[in-house]
Amino acid sequence: MSRYNAKETEKKWQAAWAGRGTFRVGEDASKPKYYVLEMFPYPSGRIHMGHVRNYTMGDVVARYKRARGFNVLHPMGWDAFGLPAENAARDKGVHPADWTYANIADMRRDLQSMGLSLDWSREIATCHPEYYRHQQKLFLDLLAAGLAYRKEASVNWDPVDQTVLANEQVIDGRGWRSGAPVEKRKLTQWFFRITAFLEDLLRALDTLDRWPDRVRLMQRNWIGRSEGLQLHFDLVDRPDFPRIDIYTTRPDTLFGASFLAISPEHPFAQALAKENAAAAAFVAESLRTGTSEALIETAEKRGFDTGVRARHPFIPGHTVPVFVVNFVLMEYGTGAIFGCPAHDERDFEFATKYRLPILWVVCPPDEKNPASLPTRREAYTEKLGRMINSGFLDGLDVPEAIRAAIAKAEAMGIGKGVVNFRQRDWLVSRQRYWGCPIPVIHCGACGIVPVPERDMPVKLPDDVRFDKPGNPLDHHPTWKHVACPKCGAAARRETDTFDTFVDSSWYFGRFCSPRADEPMQRAAVDYWLPVDQYIGGIEHAILHLLYSRFFMRALKLDGRVGVDEPFAGLFTQGMVCHETYQDASGNWLMPNEVTRGPDGNWISLDGQKVAAGRVEKMSKSKKNVIDPSSILDQYGADTARWFMLSDSPPERDMEWTTAGVEGAWRFSQRLWRILDEALPALPATGAAMPAALSAPAFALRQAAHRTVAAVTNDIETFHFNRAVARIYELANTLQEFRPGDAGDSHALREALEILVCLVGPMMPHLGEEMWAALGHQTLLADTAWPEAAPELVYQDTVMVAVQVGGKLRATIEVSRDLDQAALEAAALSQENVQRAIAGRTLRKVIVVPNRIVNVVV
RNA sequence: GCCCCUGUGGCGGAAUUGGUAGACGCGGCAGACUCAAAAUCUGUUGUUGGUGACAACGUGCUGGUUCGAGUCCGGCCAGGGGCACCA
Numbered sequence: 001m002s003r004y005n006a007k008e009t010e011k012k013w014q015a016a017w018a019g020r021g022t023f024r025v026g027e028d029a030s031k032p033k034y035y036v037l038e039m040f041p042y043p044s045g046r047i048h049m050g051h052v053r054n055y056t057m058g059d060v061v062a063r064y065k066r067a068r069g070f071n072v073l074h075p076m077g078w079d080a081f082g083l084p085a086e087n088a089a090r091d092k093g094v095h096p097a098d099w100t101y102a103n104i105a106d107m108r109r110d111l112q113s114m115g116l117s118l119d120w121s122r123e124i125a126t127c128h129p130e131y132y133r134h135q136q137k138l139f140l141d142l143l144a145a146g147l148a149y150r151k152e153a154s155v156n157w158d159p160v161d162q163t164v165l166a167n168e169q170v171i172d173g174r175g176w177r178s179g180a181p182v183e184k185r186k187l188t189q190w191f192f193r194i195t196a197f198l199e200d201l202l203r204a205l206d207t208l209d210r211w212p213d214r215v216r217l218m219q220r221n222w223i224g225r226s227e228g229l230q231l232h233f234d235l236v237d238r239p240d241f242p243r244i245d246i247y248t249t250r251p252d253t254l255f256g257a258s259f260l261a262i263s264p265e266h267p268f269a270q271a272l273a274k275e276n277a278a279a280a281a282f283v284a285e286s287l288r289t290g291t292s293e294a295l296i297e298t299a300e301k302r303g304f305d306t307g308v309r310a311r312h313p314f315i316p317g318h319t320v321p322v323f324v325v326n327f328v329l330m331e332y333g334t335g336a337i338f339g340c341p342a343h344d345e346r347d348f349e350f351a352t353k354y355r356l357p358i359l360w361v362v363c364p365p366d367e368k369n370p371a372s373l374p375t376r377r378e379a380y381t382e383k384l385g386r387m388i389n390s391g392f393l394d395g396l397d398v399p400e401a402i403r404a405a406i407a408k409a410e411a412m413g414i415g416k417g418v419v420n421f422r423q424r425d426w427l428v429s430r431q432r433y434w435g436c437p438i439p440v441i442h443c444g445a446c447g448i449v450p451v452p453e454r455d456m457p458v459k460l461p462d463d464v465r466f467d468k469p470g471n472p473l474d475h476h477p478t479w480k481h482v483a484c485p486k487c488g489a490a491a492r493r494e495t496d497t498f499d500t501f502v503d504s505s506w507y508f509g510r511f512c513s514p515r516a517d518e519p520m521q522r523a524a525v526d527y528w529l530p531v532d533q534y535i536g537g538i539e540h541a542i543l544h545l546l547y548s549r550f551f552m553r554a555l556k557l558d559g560r561v562g563v564d565e566p567f568a569g570l571f572t573q574g575m576v577c578h579e580t581y582q583d584a585s586g587n588w589l590m591p592n593e594v595t596r597g598p599d600g601n602w603i604s605l606d607g608q609k610v611a612a613g614r615v616e617k618m619s620k621s622k623k624n625v626i627d628p629s630s631i632l633d634q635y636g637a638d639t640a641r642w643f644m645l646s647d648s649p650p651e652r653d654m655e656w657t658t659a660g661v662e663g664a665w666r667f668s669q670r671l672w673r674i675l676d677e678a679l680p681a682l683p684a685t686g687a688a689m690p691a692a693l694s695a696p697a698f699a700l701r702q703a704a705h706r707t708v709a710a711v712t713n714d715i716e717t718f719h720f721n722r723a724v725a726r727i728y729e730l731a732n733t734l735q736e737f738r739p740g741d742a743g744d745s746h747a748l749r750e751a752l753e754i755l756v757c758l759v760g761p762m763m764p765h766l767g768e769e770m771w772a773a774l775g776h777q778t779l780l781a782d783t784a785w786p787e788a789a790p791e792l793v794y795q796d797t798v799m800v801a802v803q804v805g806g807k808l809r810a811t812i813e814v815s816r817d818l819d820q821a822a823l824e825a826a827a828l829s830q831e832n833v834q835r836a837i838a839g840r841t842l843r844k845v846i847v848v849p850n851r852i853v854n855v856v857v
Numbered sequence: 858g859c860c861c862c863u864g865u866g867g868c869g870g871a872a873u874u875g876g877u878a879g880a881c882g883c884g885g886c887a888g889a890c891u892c893a894a895a896a897u898c899u900g901u902u903g904u905u906g907g908u909g910a911c912a913a914c915g916u917g918c919u920g921g922u923u924c925g926a927g928u929c930c931g932g933c934c935a936g937g938g939g940c941a942c943c944a
Binding site: 217228249250332334337340344420421538542646647649652654657659662664666673722724727800801802803806807811843844848851852854 | 858861863868871877880882883896910911924925937939940944
């Protein structure tokens with residue numbers, strides 16, 4: 001009996017696919033296209049198990065669709081700009097480019113050893129000028145279209161590293177690298193006008209029916225659309241500041257207003273601070289604590305009574321006090337609100353503290369006695385009930401009152417109904433070297449001047465130093481000094497680079513024509529886009545996926561693409577987890593640093609007691625990491641792939657276990673053995689199936705064809721774990737099958753070939769080897785997916801459960817679609833059923849054809 | 858605080874529209890082969906009672922709808938995730 005040698009065999013077939021260019025594709029109008037994409041990796045140097053899971057799933061889909069006759073685009077590239085390269089430069093003295101390209105080479109080798117059906121001729125790296133020069137071109141388009149602009153904004157500033165930080169790089173108010181407390185700074189930065197598309201980005205979420213609901217919901221919440229009223233309150237005796245604009249989503253509660261609250265950053269607060277020392281002190285203190293995200297949670301709601309009063313817009317002669325408060329954000333709405341304590345929790349807290357009136361204007365539906373409302377100890381915030389104490393709104397329900405209040409404010413000319421969003425424009429500039437240069441020049445006379453075509457691309461200089469904190473491009477002695485392209489005067493080159501999320505917002509488009517002299521060839525993107533199936537982690541649910549959706553819309557305006565949505569189908573995979581281990585002193589241990597002791601408990605290699613902890617996401621800090629290359633080396637790619645697909649549903653987190661890998665490895669060996677033992681008995685390839693078959697042979701054919709139907713459905717619906725279980729069942733059936741006559745061996749060959757075809761997308765190397773052993777000259781990768789014959793999938797008998805009083809008492813096998821009377825008679829004739837109903841009266845019998853008979857007693 | 862998801866044997870998980878709970882795998886137990894081990898194969902494996910046929914119980918807890926509920930509805934509990942002064 002020969003053994004399957006995964007290591008050598010896998011290399012052989014990888015070479016065969018590469019040599020024949022099996023997975024190279026081009027546009028082909030005669031075939032339906034299918035674009036499969038997994039989120040491209042950051043080239044950290046090694047692949048991790050998350051990559052293995054991600055790319056295995058994508059490869060199953062790609063190979064399956066290919067077998068179904070689709071022209072499949074399945075490319076790979078590198079999200080290659082980013083901070084780790086600069087950190088490596090700082091810490092190890094290597095150039096970011098050298099470090100990155102070396103990592104790419106290592107990771108490419110790892111990925112290639114997985115046997116993925118990738119078109120490597122389309123490989124791209126975002127850090128290569130051949131990629132980022134096109135990005136610069138796209139940026140200038142956005143600039144010309146008014147979708148990119150510069151403005152002063154409050155941003156996270158790391159005072160030690162002297163750079164802007166993204167929100168996710170701020171941990172507990174400190175810079176993630178330097179550990180220094182992050183400051184809010186007003187800086188002039190580059191933004192993309194994502195807010196121009198918010199309505200559409202929100203509405204179109206409903207069309208993305210092959211996206212997880214969860215992701216769509218997260219995007220919806222992130223965009224945060226709200227409808228409300230913007231209106232102004234006139235101030236009493238402030239000719240310098242006659243009115244304050246507020247925004248509210250609850251204009252129905254205006255009659256419950258007992259104060260106005262404005263942000264410390266509001267112009268009126270700033271004006272007051274200039275004339276009043278107490279106001280200045282309050283504003284200064286609020287800005288200090290109020291801007292640190294971590295403190296906001298615990299910060300007490302505080303206010304400063306300005307002494308100024310504002311006229312109520314609907315109640316003549318009535319005024320309310322104006323407070324500067326530490327809990328109103330300048331960035332949202334108008335930076336000012338009206339406080340209605342009775343119907344807002346935060347306002348209730350504030351009013352209680354500062355002894356302001358609490359006026360009840362919405363009567364909850366279950367409240368019989370509105371007069372008792374003032375005795376309540378908390379705000380009523382539901383939008384349910386009828387208006388009271390509210391003048392012209394009295395008697396209306398909340399939605400009616402909202403509409404009526406907006407209409408009235410508009411009629412009075414003091415306000416208008418508006419829509420507000422939580423989402424702001426996208427800050428894309430970073431004070432970093434290892435990113436795509438922003439191709440503009442700042443001229444004292446001409447302002448912002450795009451770099452002209454003849455000087456494009458703006459390449460990163462190679463000779464940079466990382467010995468000083470801050471942006472190496474800014475420290476470079478010559479790079480930023482240029483002549484203005486317009487007037488020729490001395491000017492300054494932009495030294496900021498793009499956020500790496502810009503790079504990943506259009507790479508899927510570049511894959512369609514990766515060597516084109518323009519960012520995207522229109523014919524190529526028209527053929528391939530949108531991506532039919534995108535696969536990646538849930539951690540990108542908002543940022544990357546929202547930015548990409550924005551980018552497509554911007555590019556469409558420019559006529560570079562014809563679609564709005566980049567990803568027609570999205571699948572978010574779960575994480576790969578592993579048990580954690582700690583020694584007696586609390587140090588984390590790697591999985592290969594522990595072993596089972598004589599009593600079955602974990603011990604370290606030197607015999608010390610080890611505590612096994614929770615199963616958690618593989619991470620360097622917990623050391624619960626398995627290196628994929630050691631698994632690929634020891635067991636081969638097919639085993640790793642099979643294990644990744646087994647057991648756990650793909651969207652859920654999975655636990656990596658040694659037992660699981662060994663189980664997968666044993667199965668690959670078992671498949672080979674089943675084939676090896678069957679081979680001598682098999683008829684030649686392509687021999688015709690005899691018309692008459694023995695009962696076991698017919699049953700085998702049925703099992704095989706039913707497996708095809710089930711596995712096909714499971715792959716289509718991303719239920720890889722179910723497909724794996726079905727394949728195990730077929731393998732078990734095959735293993736038990738002993739061919740008798742010649743017809744039996746025909747059925748055996750057919751079932752074996754089906755098994756190999758079904759296994760192919762998951763264990764492609766073993767699949768090819770088995771396919772060749774079956775006598776085929778062609779590649780399994782070029783073989784069509786098997787068709788399930790309807791007459792073999794059809795069940796002519798069914799198992800029907802018989803219940804008495806809802807409890808199972810028997811199962812009977814009857815012919816399919818047996819009529820109800822006969823089914824009932826068959827059920828009642830069962831001995832066990834008779835025993836169960838003996839001495840009881842039959843009330844009725846429920847008969848569900850092909851499923852169940854329930855005798856009600 | 859608000860929103861969302863999840864909860865099934867020792868473990869990962871199956872279970873079409875409400876219709877036989879536990880497919881398949883891992884692990885365990887018993888056996889075969891072997892001088893022995895590895896590998897492989899066979900049987901068995903939700904809990905309890907019974908030699909057995911069988912019976913009772915069983916899908917986080919609790920109440921309901923139904924001939925019938927893991928699945929539907931109400932109220933809880935636990936774990937995970939997202940958002941969080943958003944007016």
